[in-house]
Amino acid sequence: MELLKKIMMDKLAAISLSIVAVTIVVGIFAPLFAPHDPYEVHMELRYASPSWEYLLGNDHLGRCVLSRLIYGIRPSVLWVLAALALSVGIGAILGFIAGYFRGKTDAILMRICDVMLSFPGYVMTLALIGVLGVGFENILLAFILSKWAWFARVIRTAVMQYAESEYVKYAKAIGVSNMKIMVKHIVPVSFSDIVVVASSSFGAMILQISGFSFLGLGIQAPHAEWGMMLNEAREVMFSRPELMLAPGLTIIIVVMALNFVSDALQVALDPKLMSSQNKSYRNATTSAGKLQGKEVA
Numbered sequence: 113m114e115l116l117k118k119i120m121m122d123k124l125a126a127i128s129l130s131i132v133a134v135t136i137v138v139g140i141f142a143p144l145f146a147p148h149d150p151y152e153v154h155m156e157l158r159y160a161s162p163s164w165e166y167l168l169g170n171d172h173l174g175r176c177v178l179s180r181l182i183y184g185i186r187p188s189v190l191w192v193l194a195a196l197a198l199s200v201g202i203g204a205i206l207g208f209i210a211g212y213f214r215g216k217t218d219a220i221l222m223r224i225c226d227v228m229l230s231f232p233g234y235v236m237t238l239a240l241i242g243v244l245g246v247g248f249e250n251i252l253l254a255f256i257l258s259k260w261a262w263f264a265r266v267i268r269t270a271v272m273q274y275a276e277s278e279y280v281k282y283a284k285a286i287g288v289s290n291m292k293i294m295v296k297h298i299v300p301v302s303f304s305d306i307v308v309v310a311s312s313s314f315g316a317m318i319l320q321i322s323g324f325s326f327l328g329l330g331i332q333a334p335h336a337e338w339g340m341m342l343n344e345a346r347e348v349m350f351s352r353p354e355l356m357l358a359p360g361l362t363i364i365i366v367v368m369a370l371n372f373v374s375d376a377l378q379v380a381l382d383p384k385l386m387s388s389q390n391k392s393y394r395n396a397t398t399s400a401g402k403l404q405g406k407e408v409a
Contacts, residue, residue, distance in 0.1 A: 118380035125376030128369035135366055136193075139185030148176035150183045150336050159352055168358050171344060177358055180336035184359070187248055187331050188338045189366065192317050195252040200310045202256070203263025208294055208302075210264065211271030221264065228261035237320070241329055248331035251324050255317060263309060270305040274298050304381035311377050315370035322363055338363050 120126045138145050148166070154174030162169040168177040210218040228236070240254035274280065275298065283293050324330045325339030333340070338359040345355035 119373070119376045122376050122379075124372055128372035128376070131365065131369040132373055135185055135189060135369075138182055139190050142183050142186060146176075146179040146182045148179045150175060150179040151334050152176075159348065159355075162354070169352075169354065171341075171355060172348070177341075177355065180341060181338070181358055181362060183336040184338045184341060184362075187325075187335070188318060188322060188363075191248070191252060192255075192321050193314065195255045196310060196314055196317055199256050199259040200263050200306060202260040203265075204267050204306055206260070207264040207267030208271050208298065211268040212275050212290065212294055212298065214272075218268070222268070225261040225265050228258065229265070231258075233258060234320075237324075241324075246329050246332075248325075248335075248337070251321060251330050255320070259313070259317075263313075266309050267302065267306060270302045271298060274301050308374065308378045308381060311370065311374035315367040315374070318363065318367055318370070 119129060152175060154170065157166070157170040157174035158172060160166060160170040160174065166176050166178065168181065171177055171180070206221055210221040231239070236258040237251070237254045240257055241250055244250035244253060280293060280297055283297060321330060322337070322339030322342070325337045326343045328340075328343065331337040331340055341359040342356055345352070345359075349356050
């Protein structure tokens with residue numbers, strides 16, 4: 113609750129968090145919010161203009177664009193969130209093991225991470241898609257297999273700092289088991305780092321999944337997904353630009369909201385950033401006041 117209050121103090125972060133929350137709720141309860149069946153074809157309404165019945169118009173098969181946009185939240189946001197959670201979970205477990213135990217365990221795990229991270233993210237994902245085959249499930253699996261190493265390395269660095277703290281050394285000295293030390297002492301203090309890393313990657317993964325679907329490598333017809341909706345509207349982008357505008361703006365708004373929330377989380381969880389931000393604000397306010405005083409004089 114305290115973290116939520118800190119975020120709500122920033123108006124931009126509060127608006128962004130509301131956008132993300134509404135998007136997730138609408139995606140979960142898509143059948144309740146969608147005005148029409150997103151898969152129902154009406155060829156007589158092909159490329160129909162927006163109306164009161166179809167607020168965003170109809171696509172090349174006469175399907176409701178708004179309904180498909182709402183159902184597209186599930187693969188574009190919810191399933192990406194699930195893949196992100198699995199990637200962070202695997203990376204966190206291996207990062208904790210490597211950062212806490214050090215030695216040969218750390219060396220072996222980090223060499224594996226080095227091999228995984230030696231390939232660019234898109235190249236690695238494309239290679240895995242080539243092996244696994246085209247499909248939305250395979251892209252999510254490719255994301256998990258290619259991104260856990262980055263999370264493991266980042267979390268391992270944070271764990272190494274906390275593992276050298278005095279209270280951890282004292283717990284080891286009095287005979288507390290390694291599992292209890294990690295669960296009670298290291299996980300709580302490193303949780304903020306995990307949250308910040310995960311939130312900062314969420315928007316990038318949405319852009320990537322939309323990009324792969326736009327290229328035809330992701331979710332297949334007739335299912336709805338924002339990137340695939342952009343691809344379907346590509347042929348009429350000049351005569352009916354609103355068909356590309358709807359999913360395009362949705363992706364931009366959601367990703368921007370996630371980035372703002374990530375920045376707010378980082379500031380709220382790091383007191384140093386909060387104090388520096390307040391100091392910068394005070395300096396800017398003071399400078400503005402002096403400038404205004406000179407102009408009045």
